[in-house]
Amino acid sequence: MSFNSIFFLFSALPLFYALYLLTPPKGKRYMLLVISFAAYFWVEPLFSILLLMLACYLYLLNLRMQQVRQYKKLAICMELIGIVLFLLLYFKYYGFLLSGISALTSFDFTLRLLIAPAGISFISFSLISYAIDLYQGKLQKQPKLGDFLLYVFYFPKIIMGPIMRYPDFEAQLKPLRISIAATHEGLCRFVIGLAKKVILANTFAFLFEQISANAALSMLSAWIGAFAFTFQIYFDFSGYSDMAIGLSLLLGIRMPENFHYPYMANSIKDFWKRWHITLSTWFKDYVYIPLGGSRCKLPRVILNTFIVWSLTGLWHGASWNFVLWGIYYFVLLMLERYVLGGFLRKCPQTLRILLTFLLVAIGWMLFAFPDLAQMSDYLKAMFGANGLIDEQSFWYFKNHLFYFLCAVIASTPLFHQIYLRTKAALRLPLHDLMILGLFILSICYLVTSTFQPFLYTQF
Known part of the structure; x- marks a missing residue:
């Protein structure tokens, strides 16, 4: 169920929240479980039943893990992880794996088109982390079945995260309390996330769609599209995270932050400390x-890093462009750590931020194009293969300059500082009127534009 739809905002959310508020404190967890399952069932009716059965089976295996000796716990943990990975590979990577085998051999597989269930990667990682934490003794005791199912189906995070670990989630369930301060913070956070998505992300999505459809882009047009x-x-993903965090605050649960001004990073390593933090x-x-982390010898450290970034790329999708995207960051991190680190540290901070931003923008072009030939053409255009400037470049720039200025401000601490100062300077009702105005503006954008789903729903 998409948070940026008119149906969710004016029908589903008010109904769900009214039921939740009317439920006595002792029953709120169970009502939240019913709401969460209903929300996911609306999106994935068949897979939600399969996931419910899988979660119950994994719960029984977890109970068994608590009753056996240590050497048997590892086998059960591996069984848990194996089941989850099998479903992930089957639903998300079935066609990719068989097409790869076909390319390496002469055997021709008959491929069936499988549509991966929404949020399967986030669900899989939550279940795997739970199994490992249980095996390593990081959970004090086996949770109740209802609490475990709520962790699996919790609707603000199930589709696009943030990825939460069970100990952090469980700590907030007893008891579930709703405060006026948290409700106010949650509403403001939700509206800001909605505005990020429907005003900024959707506008840039339409612009990039226009530019990338052009067969012969000038260098300036290609870079405008990349930006x-x-x-x-x-703004698409951080907007969703803000909305999910805001919804959770309304429900009495505080979720972890997933972004911290990533485009203000002064290195690639710093970027990945700020982008999709939970992943x-x-x-x-x-x-x-x-795998050994950085405590090993240099060749093993490089191998460990390569494995992590190859898997990071594959996690995002069953396509070679995502693999290339992961390897791209592996190469950048290795160069930054072992070759250019000393030089970069001597550069001015502003230059390092600008260089990191440009490298990230180039990386997003690997991410954006599953078709490798189209990706290659676009990257060539970015580096001048079709000329430097054309008339459309000025049209793109002139008509979207305001949105780019807003994006730059909103992706830096400046926006947050202005927000906090405004909140402190104005009386609370005036501040709330500003949030209400932002909500109304967002609804106007929703009503007058084509519906754009969140990008990360496919992961």
Whole structure:
């Protein structure tokens, strides 16, 4: 169920929230479970039943893990992870794997088109982290079945995260309390996320669609398109994260932050500390460190980093462009760490931020085009293959300059500082009127434009 739809905003959300508020405190967890399952069932009716059955089976395996000796726990943990990975590979990578085998051999597979269930990657990582945490003894005790199912189906995070670990989630369930301060903060956060999505992300999505459809782009047009997609994906995903965090605050749960001004990063390493924070942390804790991390000799550190970034690319999609995107960041990180680190540290901070932003924008072009030939043509255009400037370049620039200026301000701490100062300077009702105005403006954009789903729903 998309948070940026008129149906959700004016029908589903008011109904769900009214039911939740009317439920006594002791029953709120169970009502939230019913609401969460209903929300996911609306999106994925068949897979939601399969996921419910899978979650119950995994819960029974988890119970069994608590009753056996340590050497048997590892086998059960591997069974849990194996089941989850099998479903992930089947639904998301079935065609990709078979097409790869066909390319390497002469065997011709008959491929069936499979549509991956919404949020399957986020669901899989949540289940895997739960199994590993349970095996490593990071959970104090086996949770109740209802709490575990709520962790799996919790509707603000199930489709696009942020990825939460069970101990962090469980700590907020007892008891579920709703405060006026958290409700006010949640509403403001939700509206800001909605505005990011429907005003900025959707506008840049339309611009990038226009530019990328042009067969012979000038260099300036190609870079305008690259910047459009760079801002589109940021405001799309961070907008969803803001909305999910805001919804959770309304429900009495605080979710982890997923972004921290990534386009203000002064290095590629710094960028990945700020972008999709919960995913980066997940790969560090459950893949990189178990492989040995940076405690090994240099060849092994390079191999560990290569594995992590190859998997990071594949996590985003079953396509070679995502693999290239992951390898691109592996190369940049290795160059930054072992070759150019000393030089970059001597550069002015502003120059480092600008260079990082440009490298990230180039990387997003690998991400944006599943068709490698189209990707190649676009990258060539960015570096002048079709000329430097054309008449359309000025049209794109002139007609979207205001949105680019808003995007630059909103993706830096400046917007947050203005927001906090305005909130402190104005009386609360005036501040709320400003948020209400932003909400009305967002609804106007929703009503007058074509519906644009969130980009990360496919992951």
